[in-house]
Amino acid sequence: MAAFTPDSNSVSSVDRAPVHVDFALQGGGAHGAFAWGVLDRLLEEPWLRIDGLSGTSAGAMNAAVLSDGYAEGGAEGARAALEGFWRRVSDGALLSPLRRGPMDILLGQWTMDNSPAFIAMDLASRLFSPYDLNPGGFNPLRDILAQSIDFARLARSEVKVFATATCVRTGRPRVFRNADLTPDALLASACLPMMFQAIEIDGEAYWDGGFSGNPTISPLVRECSAHDTILIQINPVERAGTPRSARDILNRENEIAFNAPLLKELRMIALLRQVADPGHSEGALWAAMRLHRISSAAMVELGYSSKLNAEWAFLCMLRDEGRTCAESFLKQHGADLGQRATFDLDHLLEGV
Numbered sequence: 001m002a003a004f005t006p007d008s009n010s011v012s013s014v015d016r017a018p019v020h021v022d023f024a025l026q027g028g029g030a031h032g033a034f035a036w037g038v039l040d041r042l043l044e045e046p047w048l049r050i051d052g053l054s055g056t057s058a059g060a061m062n063a064a065v066l067s068d069g070y071a072e073g074g075a076e077g078a079r080a081a082l083e084g085f086w087r088r089v090s091d092g093a094l095l096s097p098l099r100r101g102p103m104d105i106l107l108g109q110w111t112m113d114n115s116p117a118f119i120a121m122d123l124a125s126r127l128f129s130p131y132d133l134n135p136g137g138f139n140p141l142r143d144i145l146a147q148s149i150d151f152a153r154l155a156r157s158e159v160k161v162f163a164t165a166t167c168v169r170t171g172r173p174r175v176f177r178n179a180d181l182t183p184d185a186l187l188a189s190a191c192l193p194m195m196f197q198a199i200e201i202d203g204e205a206y207w208d209g210g211f212s213g214n215p216t217i218s219p220l221v222r223e224c225s226a227h228d229t230i231l232i233q234i235n236p237v238e239r240a241g242t243p244r245s246a247r248d249i250l251n252r253e254n255e256i257a258f259n260a261p262l263l264k265e266l267r268m269i270a271l272l273r274q275v276a277d278p279g280h281s282e283g284a285l286w287a288a289m290r291l292h293r294i295s296s297a298a299m300v301e302l303g304y305s306s307k308l309n310a311e312w313a314f315l316c317m318l319r320d321e322g323r324t325c326a327e328s329f330l331k332q333h334g335a336d337l338g339q340r341a342t343f344d345l346d347h348l349l350e351g352v
Contacts, residue, residue, distance in 0.1 A: 016047035017047065017338075018047050018048075018049050019047055019048060019049065019228065019337045019338035020049045020050075020051045020225060020226035020227075020228070021048055021049070021050060021051065021226050021228045021229070021230055021337065022050070022051055022052040022053065022054070022220040022224050022226045022228070022229045022230070023039070023050065023052075023053045023054070023055075023063070023229070023230050023231075023232060024054050024055075024059075024215045024217055024220060024229055024230070024231040024232065025053060025054065025055035025056070025058075025059030025060070025062050025063055025215055025232050026055075026056065026057075026059050026214055026215060026231075026232065026233055026234040026235055026258075026262070027055070027056040027057025027058045027059045027060070027189070027190065027208070027209065027210050027214055027215075027234070027258070028057065028058055028059075028234035028235055028258075028307055029057070029058055029307030029308060030058075030089075030306065030307050030308065030309050030310055030314065030315060030318070031058070031234045031235075031299065031302065031306070031307050031318065032057070032058025032059060032061065032062055032234065033086055033314075033315040033316075033318035033319050033322070034232075034234055034296060034299065034318040034319070034321055034322040034325075035058070035059060035062050035232045035234065035322060036062060036082050036083075036086055036315075036318075036319050036322060037318060037319035037320060037321060037322020037323040037324075037325075037326065038232050038294050038322040038323070038325060038326040039062065039066060039078075039082060039232075039322075039326075040079050040082060040083075040319065040322070040323060040326075041322070041323040041326035041327055041330075042230075042326050042330075043066075043075045043076075043078055043079050044075070044079075045330070046075075048337070049226075050066075050070070050159050051159070051160065051224045051225055051226035052159070052160035052161070052162065052219070052220050052223065052224035052226065053066060053067060053159060053160065053161050053162070054161075054162040054163075054164070054175075054215040054216050054217065054219055054220050055161070055162070055163055055164075055189075055215050056163070056164045056189055056190075056208070056209035056210050056213060056214045056215045056216070057189055057190040057208055057209060057210055057214075058190065058234075059214075059215055059232075059234075060161075060163035060164065060186055060189040060190065060209065060215075061085070061141075061145065061186055061189075061190065062082065062085075063161045063162075063163065064145075064149055064154060064161055064163065064181055064186055065078075065081050065082055065085045065148055065149060066078045066081065066082055066159065067154055067157040067159040067160075067161045067178065068081060068148075068149045068150055068151075068153055068154040068157060069081025069082065070157060070158075070159050071153050071154065071156065071157035071158070071159070072150070072153065081148065084148060085144070085148040086315050086319070087312070088144045088147060088148060089141075089144060089310050089315070090310050090311065090312040090315055092140050092141075092143075092144055092310070093140075093310035093311075096310070097117035098112060098115065098117050098118055098121070098308050098309075099112070099115055099117065099311075100112055100114075100115055100309065100311070101114035101115045101116070110302065110306045110309055110311075110314050110317075111302075111303055111305050111306050111309075112305040112306060112308060112309055113247060113303065113305050115305070118305055118308065122305075125194045125195065129194070130193075130194065130195060130196050130197050131197055134196070134197065137196070137197045139187055139196055141183075141186075141187060141190070142183050142184075142187060145183040145186055145187070146183050149183075151181060151182060151183075154178055154181055155178050155179040155181070156178075157178060160177070160178060160219075160223065160224060161177065161178050161181060162175050162176070162177060162215075162216060162219040162220070162223075163175065163176045163181060163185060163186060163189045163209070164176075164189060164209030164212065164213040164214075164215055164216045165185065165188035165189045165191070165199070165201075165206040165207070165208070165209045166206060166207045166208060166209055166210075166211040166212040166213075167204055167205075167206060168198050168204075168205040168206060168207055169204060169205065171211070171212065172212060173209060173212035173213045173216060173261075174204075174206065175213075175216055175219055176188075176189070177219075182201075184199050184201055185199075185201060187199050188201060188206035188207070188209075189206075189208065189209040190208060190209075191206060191207050191208050192207075192208050193207045193208070210257075210258040210261070211257075211258075211261070212261055213261045213262070213265065214235070214258050214259065214261050214262050215262070216265070217229065217231075217262075217265050217266070217269065218265065221269075221285050221286060221289050222285060227288045227289060227290055227338075228290045228292065228337050228338060229289065229290070229291050229292070230292045230293070230294060231291065231292065231293045231294070231343070232293075232294050232295075232322075233293055233294070233295040234295075234299060235255050235258050235259050235299075236255055236295075236299055236300045237255075237259055237263070239252060239255065239300060247303070247304075247305075248303075250304065251303045251304040254304055263348065266291075266345055266348055267345075267348045267349060269286065269289065269291075269345060270345035270346055270348055270349050271349070272286045273286050273287060273289070273345065274346075289341075290337075290339075290340060290341040290342075291341050291342075291343045291345060292329070292333060292336070292337070292341065292342045292343055293342075293343040294325050294326060294329050295325070296321055296322070296325045298321050
């Protein structure tokens with residue numbers, strides 16, 4: 001794999017002083033393989049040191065797998081652990097009826113909009129709940145997580161993990177930290193209520209964390225020592241045109257709903273940075289925060305159904321896109337890390 005080539009806005013990775021960073025990882029099912037690619041590329045840089053990871057859904061799983069792999073074998077251990085996890089996800093879906101339709105395969109499209117199994121599942125989910133269709137609460141990811149992560153080792157990892165789930169009773173987020181993480185906690189963070197039964201933990205039922213924080217930024221600012229946070233954004237914030245088909249409307253509705261908590265928190269951070277007293281202990285934390293973002297225009301081309309596509313070729317395509325975007329980020333903003341923010345939060349306050 002290609003190494004980082006310095007340009008006019010970068011410095012040699014050999015001579016670079018260490019920079020501690022945090023990552024904020026959005027959820028998005030199989031689209032989380034894009035974040036895998038970004039992390040895989042950035043883990044190759046010896047001067048980048050990861051302090052904390054906040055994630056939701058697939059982002060939470062990426063975070064937990066990376067932290068555990070790092071505890072076992074450093075950066076290379078983290079890269080190997082991420083690849084092993086996504087390989088297990090793909091292998092676990094080999095016998096799944098959720099496959100692309102013949103026409104989509106022929107046309108080279110990754111969508112499953114024309115898959116008979118997906119159409120049947122989509123229609124059934126509007127009439128029946130997962131308590132009707134899956135009374136045993138089976139979720140194949142439970143075994144995959146148990147095989148991919150040593151949770152006792154994760155509890156001791158120096159890389160902090162913050163995984164968000166949404167409490168069904170209150171609608172408020174709960175953030176699980178390293179010592180709290182279990183397969184159930186990660187499944188709770190990824191629990192779409194029309195697909196899976198709510199996950200019960202300590203007497204409370206939880207749904208997908210995307211409803212309340214996708215991902216939650218505050219713990220990275222308040223509980224980590226790094227001042228640079230890199231947001232790996234999977235769900236498109238903007239999409240040109242007005243959706244007209246039922247499927248496109250639902251897809252855009254999903255994107256807006258799962259971006260809303262993040263945008264709201266980023267606006268709150270922008271306001272705090274404007275009014276907080278940087279001399280105060282709490283205000284100093286927000287004033288020192290430097291935010292960066294890595295995203296891809298290619299994600300706009302992918303609809304909701306492809307989030308359920310676990311074909312290895314599709315996951316590798318997303319991984320490679322993530323690596324490409326990470327490479328571009330390093331060339332454009334590598335020298336900015338540790339120095340200045342590259343994502344302007346204040347523009348989020350326009351029109352508010």
